[in-house]
Amino acid sequence: MADKQAISTDRAPSAIGPYSQAIKSGNMVFLSGQIPLDPVSMEVVEGDIEAQARQVLDNLVAVATEAGGTLDDCVKLTIYMTDLANFAVVNTTMQQYFQTPYPARATIEVSALPRGVQVEIDAIMILPATA
Numbered sequence: 001m002a003d004k005q006a007i008s009t010d011r012a013p014s015a016i017g018p019y020s021q022a023i024k025s026g027n028m029v030f031l032s033g034q035i036p037l038d039p040v041s042m043e044v045v046e047g048d049i050e051a052q053a054r055q056v057l058d059n060l061v062a063v064a065t066e067a068g069g070t071l072d073d074c075v076k077l078t079i080y081m082t083d084l085a086n087f088a089v090v091n092t093t094m095q096q097y098f099q100t101p102y103p104a105r106a107t108i109e110v111s112a113l114p115r116g117v118q119v120e121i122d123a124i125m126i127l128p129a130t131a
Contacts, residue, residue, distance in 0.1 A: 003025065004023050005023070005025070006023060007021055007022035007063060008021050009063060009065070010039065011066070012066075013034070013035075013038070016115075020032065021066075022063050024067055024068075028124065028125070028126055029067045029069060029073075029127060031060060031063050031067075031123040031125065033078075034060050034120065035114055035115060035117045035120045036054075036059075037055070037115070039059065039062070048089075049083075049089050049118050049119065050093055052118050053093040054093055056119055057093065057094065057097045060121060061097070064123070068127055071123075072099060073128075074098070074123045075103050075126050076104045077103050077122070078106050078108065078122050078123075079105065079106070079108070079121050080107075080109075080110050080113060080120040081109055081110070081118060081119050082110060082113055082119075084109045087107065090107075
């Protein structure tokens with residue numbers, strides 16, 4: 001197995017289970033799903049789906065940065081939402097965090113997410129060879 005390095009930062013919520021915020025193997029980084037937890041209070045942020053999506057993306061930024069990359073290094077996202085009626089709001093929010101070419105993506109409606117949140121996003125990054 002390729003060498004694995006756990007990535008951890010206090011600028012994103014600590015893991016609420018037996019997993020790492022991200023795992024780096026070679027120049028690939030696998031970011032665990034982030035939910036809209038404030039990294040300081042570990043509480044779900046207040047507000048609508050836009051506020052939740054923004055916190056999720058801020059958390060992903062923090063983990064990506066700790067891994068030595070940016071969201072521009074993401075090649076694949078998976079978005080889990082409890083209501084696809086919020087799809088357009090999440091898309092609009094994402095456009096504030098990503099540039100073209102956008103990562104490949106799947107969006108899935110699920111019946112529930114941890115802590116009753118409305119959105120969770122995980123990602124795969126490929127870092128430049130020098131990272």
